[in-house]
Amino acid sequence: MSVVICENCNKKMKYVYKNMSQIEQMKFYCCPNCRLLWTPKLEVNTSFQSKLDENNREAALKNIRSKEFDQVNNLIKKYLPKGRGLDVGCAYGWYMKSVHKNYVMEGIEPEAAIAQKASKDGHKVYTGFFPQDMPKEAGIYDFIVFNNVWEHINHTSKLIKESSRFLKRGGIMIITIPLSTGGLYKISEFFEKVGRTKELIRLWQLHFHSPHVYYFTKKNFVELMTKYNYILLECQDVRGLDPKRMRERFEMDMDEQYGKLKARLFQMIYPILKKLPADKAVFVFRYIG
Numbered sequence: 410m411s412v413v414i415c416e417n418c419n420k421k422m423k424y425v426y427k428n429m430s431q432i433e434q435m436k437f438y439c440c441p442n443c444r445l446l447w448t449p450k451l452e453v454n455t456s457f458q459s460k461l462d463e464n465n466r467e468a469a470l471k472n473i474r475s476k477e478f479d480q481v482n483n484l485i486k487k488y489l490p491k492g493r494g495l496d497v498g499c500a501y502g503w504y505m506k507s508v509h510k511n512y513v514m515e516g517i518e519p520e521a522a523i524a525q526k527a528s529k530d531g532h533k534v535y536t537g538f539f540p541q542d543m544p545k546e547a548g549i550y551d552f553i554v555f556n557n558v559w560e561h562i563n564h565t566s567k568l569i570k571e572s573s574r575f576l577k578r579g580g581i582m583i584i585t586i587p588l589s590t591g592g593l594y595k596i597s598e599f600f601e602k603v604g605r606t607k608e609l610i611r612l613w614q615l616h617f618h619s620p621h622v623y624y625f626t627k628k629n630f631v632e633l634m635t636k637y638n639y640i641l642l643e644c645q646d647v648r649g650l651d652p653k654r655m656r657e658r659f660e661m662d663m664d665e666q667y668g669k670l671k672a673r674l675f676q677m678i679y680p681i682l683k684k685l686p687a688d689k690a691v692f693v694f695r696y697i698g
Contacts, residue, residue, distance in 0.1 A: 413449055415440035416566045417633045422447065429606040433615055443632065446589055446624040448613075452563060453538075457520050459618035460663040469657035471503065477556065477647055477691075478507040481583055484693050485512070485552065488642055489581050492551030497539045498558035502527030515550075517543060540571040552581040557649075557689075560586050563622045569637045578698035582639060585647060585691040587612070589624035592685025616662060627690055639694040646687035652679045 413422040422438035425446070430436050437448045481504070485494075491511040496504050499516030500523055508514050517535040518524035519542075528534040535543060539562070553576055562568050576582060588594065597608035614620045625633075631641050650658070656672035659665050675682075 413438045417629050418443045443629040445629045451622050454618035457618050461617040465657040465661045469654045473651040478504050494552040495550045496554050499527050505532045549577045555584045560621045560623045561619045576696050580696050582694040587689050591688030593688050638697050642693040644692050647689035649689045652676050
């Protein structure tokens with residue numbers, strides 16, 4: 410059996426989620442020291458064909474992402490009054506469209522058809538994967554934004570180092586990621602332990618063409634970034650679920666047969682879920698090179 414080493418603290422990681430691993434035929438690992446979760450063999454399906462329903466994805470996410478982007482933009486204004494930024498994994502271009510005119514935005518998106526949609530508002534959008542498909546002429550940015558993207562990219566240590574090549578010294582990195590300490594994640598972990606895997610499979614997005622490769626905690630993520638000359642300026646919780654759009658959220662998975670029922674149940678328990686630890690956070694780092 411090969412040994413998997415934690416990218417954060419260099420400890421041997423332990424095999425976890427045996428029920429889900431058996432069903433999905435892949436292995437998940439957790440660091441016993443820092444609790445970093447990683448499935449190192451998982452990669453993006455570059456055919457971009459999966460069980461992800463794009464129409465439901467757009468309907469489910471547009472409103473809640475708008476609220477998240479307001480939160481991100483307020484943080485940018487606080488630490489950088491103007492500048493040139495890169496939106497990594499810009500999808501439909503919603504974030505770039507939300508940014509104040511003081512900021513010049515560019516994006517990169519791997520799916521060509523979606524990248525074309527993102528460019529319709531006049532933003533420059535590169536088609537391809539970050540960082541390997543960024544052209545040399547792109548140059549250096551004042552800030553780089555990863556909105557719900559970082560956890561999809563494998564080899565996170567390499568990603569940090571490569572991102573630094575495109576960020577000026579003193580520049581800002583804004584990263585929104587899901588957390589393994591969130592209330593919904595902990596509930597899904599419990600279900601997995603007793604043999605019900607569907608919820609955790611959905612959180613890892615294993616049936617979509619761009620699954621999650623990592624789950625972080627606030628602590629291990631800050632530790633990891635600090636190793637590569639980034640200092641934390643601020644971290645805020647993010648509430649990333651829209652109770653009015655949960656049917657579309659569930660039915661993003663084409664195999665989902667009970668989206669309407671699950672959405673009603675979710676709306677009933679949402680007042681309780683809001684009191685649980687947040688399932689996402691946004692981090693603001695400064696690169697000190």
